[in-house]
Amino acid sequence: MGCHPALGNKLSPGQLSFPLEFSTIKPALRAFLATLFETNPFQYKPIFRGFYFTSALQEGETSSAAATRIANRFGLSAESMPKPQSAFSKNGFFLRDLFSKVIFADRQTVRQFASPAKTRMRYATFFGFVAVLALALGGWTWSTVNNQQLAENVKADLDNVVRLQQNRNDLQSRLQAMDVLEDRIDQLEQFRRDKPLAVSLGLYQGDRLEQRLLTEYYNGVRQILLDPVSQNLASFLKDVNAHPDQLAPLNRTPDAAAIPVSTHSAMTASGQGGLYSDASPTNVEDAYNALKTYLMLGDKRHVETAHLTDQVARFWRGWLETNRGNMPRDEMIRSAERMITFYLSRVSDDDWPMIDQNLGLVDQTRENLRRVVRGMPARQRVYEEIKARASTRFAPMTIARIVGENNTALVAGSYAIPGTFTREAWFQYVQPAIREAATKELQAKDWVLNTSAHDDLTLEGSPEQIQKALVTMYKTEYAMHWQKFMQGIAVQSFGSFGQAVDAMNRLGDPQDSPIRKVLETAYDQTSWDNPSLFNASLKRAQSGVTSWFKQWFSRAPTGQLNANIDINGNPVEMPMGPIGQEFSALGRIVQTGDNGSMLKGYMDTLSKVRTRFNVIKNQGDPGPGARQLMQQTLDGSGSELADSLKYVDEQMLTGLTDSQRKALRPLLVRPLMAAYAVVIQPASVEVNKVWNAQVYQTFQNSLASKYPFAGDAKVEAGAGEIAQVFGPDGSIAKFVGTTLGPLAVRRGDTLTARTWGDMGLALTPDFTNGFARWVAPLAGGAAGASAGQSSAEPQTVFQILPQPSSGTTEYTLAIDGQQMRYRNTPPQWTNFVWPNPSGSPGATLSATTFDGRTLQLVNEPGRYGLEKLINSAQRKRRPDGTFDLSWTQGNVTVAVSMRIISTSQASGGSSDAPQQQSLRGLRLPSSVADVSAAANSVAATNTASSAAPVASAVPAARPATAAVSNTGGAQ
Structure with a gap:
């Protein structure tokens, strides 16, 4: 800092000596700064901006320390020094610049460092922003990579679809390609509903990929599904129109909401004789349903999923069977079921594929069907119209809806009840609609036949009679549908013992068992026509009222009172309807009494089976435990399976009619049969292990290489060695008497497997055919061992x-x-x-x-x-x-x-050898129980239940060996 004197201006001594004075205070300033910036935990570290010197108004005398120092250095006298001058100034120095150029100009800098908390906040904000930005960049990078991977996976799926169909034009490759697309579309649809963080963050590309896959999938649906179905429907309707005179009027109109049978049931239906499989061109109901299907596939505004599930499967099945080739039928059915379900589940898509209708064919079919429908009674038309409207308002009742999607692999159903025949439909729509139909004129429009009708049932009788007739029709059909539903429920095969343990853990859960859910739901849906609950409540209430009246009468001195009350406490019970009559047994099972409900007792028995299976599993090797359980089950004592079956037959089903037993017994018994079927395989393995250890290894080690078992051997087997294995006292006879005896029946020298529910060990033909020869008394060269004993x-x-x-x-x-x-x-x-x-x-x-x-x-x-x-x-x-x-x-x-x-040996019959029982060349089988047949029996139980769901007999698989079956127990 310096002074620049202007030319001609007189400067004061202070101004001239300022540089010298400033240099004089430099050490003091340095010490001050060092002290100021020392580390101090009690205050924030200051920010050094600079030194600013100002001078306000000046008064007094000026003294120069620099002049004094010079005088002292050079020895000058004080008299020679200039005298101090009086200073007076009305103006300050550097004040304007201080405020304008320093203080006001640096007010933002001062404010910035005035608060340490704000400074820390600024630092935190800055670094937080940097961290968020880095995290965002990392997330976007991660999402980009995952979206790229997702796109590559979709491209790989499309390449796989092309590869599957390359140089192949068979049905199997095309269905496999559709399965691949369905899996990926399902995944992308799930991502669309609930986007995972890995592919979102604003970069999700799944919608574009899903649309691309849907385009390819719908092209496949048109070729594989819609074209064959539309051709078959058109051909069927042409056959209907070719013989319109054979369409006889129905006693009831076609069901506007056809009974929805599950896809599996439709696919596996027995009739395979014709192209349309179960549909007759002379049957008005089949013709009506076919026309309805044809119209729905051309206009999705009228689509009913339940109806199309049944009809599409019916008119597609013939084409599938014709083009199946070498594809396994089960695999074809599964793929076809999935395609129909997937196709109908996306009916809301804008580009949902539809067929091109032949309007002339539709018009001609409508005209032919109108002629038949016109002659139907008005009461029947009203009833069918009520059912049709209810079916569009209420969801069908399926086994998946009852037990949940998690249990559909465990419990399956072959029948779905239309939503018309549910408790909700009755109370919310059908009952009010019937009451209205009995008192008012109704207008109905049938979009399938494009007709409208005006029906006034009041002309046919009193409202009470009309309402009673309609209610009876509804309840009768209601009971029929629920009977079919209950008879079509099947417990799926367990597959392996480990899967059986998991399945029994769910089936035996007292609170969340799928079987409990089915029974309670069926009871809830059918109990509204069974006044037993109301009668029981009325009885309890009347007992209390009756006691009060008796006490009141006992206090009354005289007089008579006429009241319509049963003093003995016997209530006048309400009559039971058709539904209640058919399902009264279900109410007896589910209702809770003084000792609990029969359902609770049944669940307790299943819980014991579950516990037994877990004990066997925890043993490590399930073979010994499975063989013991199988033996106890066949004996009928000590087995949880046998106890459960006894509880079902002797307590739960006692006093039931045949129809009630057909509806309830399969559901209650199938878990027990499936559990027993899965025990057979590890039990068979265990029996084979015992056979191998006790018989087969001994034979192989000591006899197999000697004569007569090896025809060219030079060393003969000793009679004692042979007697250890063969003969009445050999190891084979002992094995049959101890290990195999509880599992088989021996009649002389013939072995037959004992069965429980038509299931038992599958004894190999080699074992059963050779058994009589192996345990017969030894003769000839092998008889020496027994000679010393007789x-x-x-x-x-x-x-x-x-x-x-x-x-x-x-x-x-x-x-x-x-x-x-x-x-x-x-x-x-x-x-x-x-x-x-x-x-x-x-x-x-x-x-x-x-x-x-x-x-x-x-x-x-x-x-x-x-x-x-x-x-x-x-x-x-x-x-x-x-x-x-x-x-x-x-x-x-x-x-x-x-x-x-x-001779003591068996006759030779027509053989040219006089020695028929010779042991020459004899070989023992390595196993006596067919494990593969035992495994197949598990699947056979499920197949039997699916093939004949209405049979009262327990689904069973007969083993390869001859066996006398006993469904209720063992033989």
Whole structure:
């Protein structure tokens, strides 16, 4: 900072000495600054802006410290120093610049550093903004990558669809391609409803991808579904119009809301004889429903999902069967079901595919059907109109709606009840509509036939009669639909034991069991026509009122009172309707009494089954526990399954009519049958393990490589070794008596699997066919082991008749020390006994030629010598039961005849071998129970229940072995 004197202006000494004075205070200023900026925890660190010197009004004398210092340095006298001058100024110095250029100009800087909290807030805000920006950039990057991955996955799916159909034009590849698209569209639709954070943040591309996939999918729907169905519908309607005179009037009009059968039921219906499968062109109802379907597929404003589910499956099934090729039928049905459901679920889409209608065909069919419908009674038309309107207002009752989507894989239904026949429909619409129809004129419009009608039922009788007739019609059909629904419910197969444990954990849950939900829902939907609850409440209320009246009468001195009250407390019960009559048993099961409800008792039995399955699972290997449970079930004691079945038959179903039993018993019993079916497989594995350990390994290690089990073996099996495995006291007989005995029935030497609900072990044919031979008393060479235990060894007595032999002078046959020597003399029968305990075991045959040579044709030492002798011969059986045996060596042939006098062995029948029970070449099977057949029985239980849902018998799978079945228990 300096001063620049203006030319001609007189400067004061203070101004001239200011630089010197300023340099003088520099050390003090430096010390001040150092002290000011020292670390101080009690105040905020100051911001150094600079030093500013100002001077206000000046008064007094000026003294110069610099002049004094110079005088002292150079030794000048004080007199020579200039005298201080008086200073007076009316103006200040640097004040204007201080305020205008420093204080006012830096007011924002001062404000910025005036509050430490605000400074920290500014820092926090800045770094927070940076963090948010970084997080946003990271999130957008993450979302971009995920959206790119999603787009690549969709592209991969489209490539997979192309690859599946490349060089293939079969139905299987096309349905598989549609399944791929459905899976991806379902995922994108889920993303649209609830976008995951990974693909959102404003960058979601799924809507564009979904639209692209829907375009491809709808193209496939037109080719695979709509074209065949529309062609079949058009052909069917043409057949209807070809014979309009055969359309006889109906006793009731076609159901405007056709009974919706589930897709699976429609797909697996039995009739496959015609193109339309169950639809007849002379049946007015079939024609009406076909026309309705044709119109719905061309105009989605009238679409009814339940109706199309049934009719599309009906008119598509024939084309699917024709084009199925090598595709498994179950797989085709599953894919077709899913396609129909997926297609109908997207009816609200703007580009939902529809068919092109033949308007001329529609008009002609309408005209032919109008002629038939005109002759129907007005009461019937009104009733059908009420049903049609109700079906559009109330959702169908399905098993999925009752048990929830999570349990549809566990409990399935083959029938869906129209929404018309639900409790909500009755109270909210049908009952008021019937009451109105009985008292007023109704106008109805049928969009299918494009007709309108005016029906006044008051002309047919009193309102009470009309209302009673309509209500009876409705309740009768209501009961019919719910009967079909209950009979069509099936517990799905469990597959494996682990899946069975999971399924039983849900089925046996006392509070959330799907079976409990079904029964309680059915009771709630049918109890409104059963006044039993009201009668019970009325009885309790009347008992209280009656007691009060009795007390009042006892206090009354005289007089009579006429009142319509039963003093004995017997209420006048309301009559039960058709629905209540059919489902009264359901109310008896669900209602809670003094000892609880039967449903609670049933759930308790299922809970015990669940506990038993979990115990078996926790054992690690389910085999021993499964075999024990199966044995206890067959015995009927100690088994939770047998106890549950007994509870159902003896308590829950007692006193029920046949129709009530048909509706309730399958639902109650199928979980037990499915649980028992899944136990068979691990039990079969366990039986095979025991067989392998006790019998098969012993046979393989000690006998399989020896004669007679190995025909070319040189080492013979000892009689004791054979007796350890075969014979009445062998390990096979012991295995059957201990391990297999509780699971099978032995009648003599025939084994039959015991069954429970037509299910049991599937014994292999090799085991059942060979069992009698394996446990028969040992004979021949193998009988030595039992000879020491009995006084007489089983023997075979036979005779040999020699035949003349050219080229020999004589030949000798020796069997176990018994010898026959023949010299071409007249032959005679020679007696032999085998085995011969007094002779040396073995068999030899030698011949002497004309030149004196001795030929050894056969030489078989050992206990099996006779067997080897016979096996080495050429054999022929004669009609009289004798055998011709011959041996040849070179040009020498020796022939004899043999006849058996007595034997302990079975007859040979028509075989050419005299020894029928020989153990030669015998092999034991490695397993006695067919595990694959046991696994198939699980699926068979579900198949049986689906194929015949109305049968009262428990669904069962008959094992491969012959078995006498007993549905209610074991044999």
